[in-house]
Amino acid sequence: MEQMTEEHIKMYFYENRLKTFVGWPFEEGCACTPENMARAGFIHTPTDSCPDVAQCCFCYKELEGWQPEDDPAEEHRAHAQHCAFVSLGKAAEELSVSFSSCRKRDTRF
Template identity: 65%
Template sequence: MEELFVEESFKMFIYENRLKTFKGWPFDEDCKCTPENMAKAGFIHTPSDNSPDVAMCVFCLKELEGWEPDDDPAKEHKSHSPSCHFISLKKRVEDLTVEEFIKLQLEKNICEVGKKYNEAVTKFREAASVKRAKIVKLATGEE
């Protein structure tokens, strides 16, 4: 069983570590969505081959792409994930009390469990759909 409080799980709570992920970020200067502003808003850069501007909040796991130079990362984050506890913080993670830090970790864990649950449900529904189609073919003699 994975430990709840391991050092590695907190690595991306720190602004500087989030900022380091923005190598190759397509927006650098003369815009609002600079790597610095993205990291301050809780995002890490998670590019894919066909989406070089994907960013994910390490706290609520919300992924956003299709960034425009004038997009404000904090406003976009709040708009797309209003319940994210990180975006509602009034201070830096480094300045949180132990109680606040643990609550932030708890909310992150809840988001992770929710995401895994949704992925499992989607996978199950896809498998069930395939199985149902096979059963219908067998029942109707189409195979």
């Protein structure tokens, strides 16, 4: 199994993913803005010949050929149904952990 680097783990956070979208060709008035791309789990990984490559930092799926009306979350779901990030079905900032059920279970021992 591939070892996670600190840089890779940093990309789990929306703010860090958003910072990668320098030079992203789609801004205001588009569905695939940097904010929406980062919210959908993508980081910007441009090449000289392809300035709109984005990669999911969870499943590593790369997508290119974006159109202004493309919804990043829908595109991610359509092309990577088994991605753990897509499977969550909610934004990272909406995730929570319930410790009360853990406490109840632990007190039984």
